[in-house]
Amino acid sequence: MALLTVENLSVGYHTRKGFLKSVQGVSFALAEGESLGLVGESGCGKTTIGMSLMGLLPENAAVTDGRILFEDTDLLKLSKKEIRQVRWKKIAMIFQAAMNALNPVHRVSEQIAEAILAHDTEISEETAMKQVESLFEVVGISPERMRDYPHQYSGGMKQRAIIAMALSCNPSLIIADEPTTALDVIVQDQILNAIKDFQKRLNVSLIFISHDIAVVADVCDSIGIMFAGQLVEYGNVKDVFDVPMHPYTRSLLASYLTLDKDIVQLDSKPGETPDLVNPTPGCRFSERCTVSKAACSLNTPEWVEISPTHKALCNQFK
Amino acid sequence: MEVRKFILKRFIEIFIIFFVILTVLFLLFRLAPGDPVTRMVDPTLTPEDSQYLIAQLGLDQPIGLQYLYYIKNFFTGNFGNSFHYGVTVSSIIWSRLPNTIILFTTSILLSAFVGIFLGKIASWQKGTKTDTWMTLGALVCHTLFLPWLAMLMIWIFGFKIGWFPLNGMISPKIWMDPSSGFWLKSLDVLHHMILPLATLFLIHFGSYLLLMRSSMLDTLKEDYILTARAKGLEEKTIRNKHAAPNAALPVVTSVGISLAFSLSGGALTETVFSWPGIGRELVFAVSNSDYPLAQGSFLLIAIVVLMANLVVDVLYAYLDPRIKY
């Protein structure tokens, strides 16, 4: 049984230019212990999906359609108070360390203990601190540095502290939003290993959001490629990498071409993200697609199943 | 950076600034048209007395030596004699300083606390009626013309309704009466202080409210607020524990920057309410060409601004761990 099922999710933002349809008709499912990577360029709606799952969309955002079933409850129907209890206890988040995800005026240990205490009223402050200490050991920071302030940490340490914070309430799902962006390569590698490690060991489900397809391939079981608010290809990492179907996926893979893989060089044309206020009814990638036909920009693309674990949103394969 | 090092650094900076002010003032008094001697020595003194004073202030010396005399006199607290009062400037200043400090600090503290508190509320209710009215009220109060507001206060609450005395700091009747005790006297001062305090409060709290409001709105967009929300914390905790301490930091800085403005306002308030402080003394001295008194009270006001700045810096260092550790 799937832990999380997202069905036909559509989210938009009220902006000055009109209603911006940031996410449209996205569906996917995640089993317990499974990890899913969401890949796409900035503005494709991947973070919006993460925020919808947490119920943390900004005020000008609106979910226009769809369901988010988590452990058989629709998260979109929960009251503010109920969703607050789901946050962190059930679904936690790993933020980018380069962002100010840690509050500069509070000690790191306090910020982690706070999460524990907020969801467990029985626990004493001392016990919570003990737990923080063991979490620090899990993610590989010396507990001596617990009482430091965030600005005393390096980028990698901050990211580890954020991971420790995500693990603090034993959630069943963790959403990692670009957790390694803006870290240098060696630290990036360490952090990825730490994430893989806890994911396998604790058997927690993971949604890994990144613009880097290589990183996702390294960490995840399945992968969803997003373009302009839509999922365009979805499947097992191995399947997608072996036989990329959607032209956008191919162009993504081409830009990270390895020698042992034989992929036809398929550059996409340069172009901006399509207009999401008045999106075209046809394929949104058609303008940048090198294999598109005239009909592509008119006809709504449909899902094509390549294998039971692999599908793509493209009319070329009909 | 360590707190002590930070404060020492600021102290040295402030000392240098003060020294420059001291020097500029010296030069101005020499550069201005007219004879510096007649400016610093009361023309109505007897020749012997004025000779003595000239020697003491070094006015018969070449300009370089005059400067050294000037610095020495400043640090020994010798500012010359007031033309009007006929006593030493330092004795006047020292008797006025506490009155200014009482009014100044209470008004700043009160308006900062109330402003920050209300700003926090307004930002939290952004877009609601409460917010709109608070913002509008703060804007209007902030731009009221201070002397006019002071006069209105006196006219309405002092003259028409008669709740408060029209001006001054004490009622002679109470202070002359040997039977009135400490509490009665304090109460009397407080009674006199309410109107000037209310005037300064109304002028200043608005700017703190607006600052805190926009600072809060900025802070609420920070990533750590998102983290706090994601952690499932209650909105009240997010506001008071995560947003407010960060939002207050820029407000504290701006309190420091606006101190000079507050002291100008203080001088106007003291003048209209006849509150016996240094600001009023400065205005009085300038109006009556009492140069030694003007110079002395100006320097002391400069010291008050700079010291208050230092206090704000210390407070900032205390509030922001990025400086503390």
Next chain:
Amino acid sequence: MTVNQSTQTSKISVRPAKRFPTIERLKEGWSVYKENLIGKIGLTLLVIFALMAVCSFFPPLIDPMYHPMTGVDPLITHSTGPSWRHWLGTDFIGRDILCQLLAGTRIAFMVGISAAFMSIFLGTVIGMIAGYAGKIADTLLMRLADMIMVMPTLLVVLILSSLFGQLNIWTIVLLIALFRWPGVSRVIRAQTLSLKERPFIEAAKVTGASHFRIIFRHIMPNVLPLSLLYMTFRVTSAIIIEAALAFLGFGDPSTVSWGMMLQWVWKTGHMFQAPYWLLPPGICISLLTLSFYMMGRAMEEVLDPRLRKEVAQE
């Protein structure tokens, strides 16, 4: 992509100039400004005051007794309340208060705008130089700015007027400008520092543009909107300082300003007897400064995308 992306960008949006950038920007800015209640109130008030300033030229033409400074009603020797002859009453020697009020509007605009313009000019140039040149020039200019910033302007001008005698209105304007630039220059400096790192400045450098050209052709157009914003706040403070100075009796005796009217009420002891005289100048000073302040706040919203209602994203 990120919901909070806007926090990572610099505070005020700066874009390298497009074709017809000014017109485009103004149009876009106006559409944001229009929706702002505070901005609309401010602009309305400003228009009313501008009309008052224009009207100030007419009364002396009707009758010499309506001249704000020298015109005395021959029938009146003391302060009188409102009447048909004098809509807002007269002052202690029979001059018309409404005429003085109108003339004061003109002075307030003159003082406010010219002092603000000068201080903005100084602040912008100094800020750009400090930010662009860096090193010693930066340190010296910013230390100077710090020093001036901690000085209470009003009291400094008071001391100067005691030393140099009665100041005329232009000297007062100049002094206000000289003491009010540091705040502006700090902001402009910070902005210049961030602009300096932008590719289009680098590009200009590579193509061999002179420093002068880079500063005035490439940096200035991008900091100018910010200067303009600060100008509205400086107008406010200039009007207040001039009025306070006049109120204390150090204004230019040859002009009629609102501060001076308040001084007359106060010094001649009419504070309690003549509300028709006490109220108008104070209301005018407060409302005019309020109008500039409100416009400034609305402009801030135009210039700072982070303050706009929507959270820019996706």
